[in-house]
Amino acid sequence: MAIVLHTLDGDWTKQQISGMLGIFGDCGVVVTEVIDCGFSVNRQVSELDRLIVAAPDAIVALPVANEQVAAAFRRVSESGIRLILLENVPTGLLPGKHYTSLVSSDNFGLGKMAAAGLAPHLVEGAAVGVLGFAADFFATNEREIAFANWLQANRPDVRSHVRRFGAMDEAAELALQMIADHPDISAFFVVWDTPANAVATRLQSAGYTPAMATVDLGEDVAIALAAGRQFVSVAAQLPFQQGVAAARTTILALLDRTVPAWIAIPGMSVAQSNVADSFQIIWRKPAPARRCACLALRPDGKSRTVRSVSIG
């Protein structure tokens, strides 16, 4: 079987692959290729067409786009190869007909989790800046819908101001602009961690320190969260577990067992009090040394000293 990913860079992808390969290895499934599409639509389409000729029993793939790659994914399923999708379904593809199963993070749950974590830091009638992603990307869409939904249901007093960035480097300037337009904004939700960290840094240098919530516990955000700098709530994906789930689903499908059309992996709510433990669960490695050295916390939220931290 083959694995086709948007990129092979980054911890998220590495953990996914690690989760998959372990289970496949245990079950005697040979992964013949792990393909890096480099976020390129053309590359993904050509790689899928090449794999159709190679004819593996199954392909686990993360689509890099919606409409542009839909035809290529259709060709894969029409060729009889079992298709397990990660995160996103290309436009118009249907379970049972075009693909076996979608394995994704519970992005809706992540959005709600971020809102629930941020809410205690919002005073009555507060205004929140929401920075979404301008591209029509399922995962970020779900997080944004869920964040708004949770606030509407649980904190109707809170007002939201929404803007969407097209490129990551636009997010910080957009946040500054939002504060200029709406000086009452006291908190921000950014749909993933890298732009969120850029926003936090830029705002801090401009003299603003709003409470921040985001999705994914990247290293920088983990450090900021532990140190109590701006970040108060992070809803983290569990990429290793997602990889395990994708591999198990593939194996069941290869055994002709019925699998759910959509499998959502719940996220993990991370606050200052559980950042060290969570980091280890999420990334399968100890939390970064410099953060642990400055502040490590017990689950009850009280500080403790880490005696020896040599890895990180």
Add this chain to the structure above:
Amino acid sequence: MDANAAESSRLRGKGRPRTSETAIPSLIEILNLIRTERASTRQELEREAELGRAVVADRLQLLSDLNLVDESELGHATGGRAPRLVKFSARRGLILLATLDQMSIGVGVSDLSGNLLTQHHEAANLTAPVAQLADRLTSLFNWCLERQVTPTAPWGISLSVPGTVPSGRDDAFMTTTPPVLPAWEDFPLVETLTRQFGVPVWIRSSVETMAMGELHVGAGHGLRSMLFVKVGRRIGAGIVCDGQLYRGAQGAAGLIGALPVVSDGVAGTLDVMAGSNMIEREGRAAAESGRSPVLADLLRRGTEITSIEVSQAAQIGDTAASAILSKSGHLIGQVVATLTNALNPEIIVLSGTLVQTNDNLLAGIRETVYGASHPLVTRDLRIICSQMGSSAGLVGAARVASEALFSPSFLKDWILHGKPNMHPGFVAFHGLADKAEPPPPNHLPPSDPRRIEP
């Protein structure tokens, strides 16, 4: 008719008014041949519609002026010049879709051919005030429209609901809110959505929309007869005859859950005797008595026993759980066998979480249907589980709207205007809905979609 179409008509009509009443039937026929992909070149249109070249050319020009068809692509040459392909402009408008059930709502957007473009599902409580539901739907629909890469206007809204939707006076589009659930009686959902989005609304039962989805893109694709059975708390059937969903005189066809069955000397309706409530109840009893070790263990660890737990226990080999599901399968099978003998379908598609999470129910239904049917009826009959899951309802809802928008009786009154919301009957209804008093403020939840920018 818009200015361009009128201009084209003058230029090409050579003194003959092309948009007269007599042109409309052929215009509709040609549009529907293209839309349903039964014809994709001018030659095919001439052959299928049995119309002359000049008439086809004339109607195509008008449809092109109305932006309903596109002739920009070339087909494959088979000797001479490559033919120009005639395609339906399915992206001219969008259909907003929603499926509502007891535990969740799903929303989606499709093109005018009913192809699903996006979908989103979230947990919801259908017993909450219907105004809250309407508010959530409006927010999600606005969201879907806002996120389109190319901004496109909606042309219709199609909803799938957990109850029978009476047919009759609302055939063209809905003008009243059907009392599907008790709370819906005093809330004008259809009128509210019409006012908000300015497009016609259609509502069908979830069994009907799921059957439509299965028929058009699922296991029933290309078949003329199908029986679709949804098993949940209630058990319902979607009946497809001659490629069409049969709704019955009142829109109530397929309410098989109301049929009486007898099991172990106890009589009751199929819903009560074989639905998920029975499975849950019997499963809990098996857990409490210890007859089911798997369920008893779950109960000890504080897990609530629902029909899903029973289903999963059966799947891993728990004998008591398997027996509960087999019993349900046999009872459903008896009723389905009767229908099978009456209708002689090519395929029976079973749907619902219970069916999709274990094989025992499917086995029970298969055993009874094959055993209790005439050999001719079962010779080529396939009985399978739906693979489409929750997407079937959205896809089917899209097909309901797409078929209604382009049904000749509705299309004839809007085609020359180019958009369905210009249909005179709809314009009148929209005017009334606009003037009607909005629902009282206490119906409105604290959230208001306009609070969210931009």
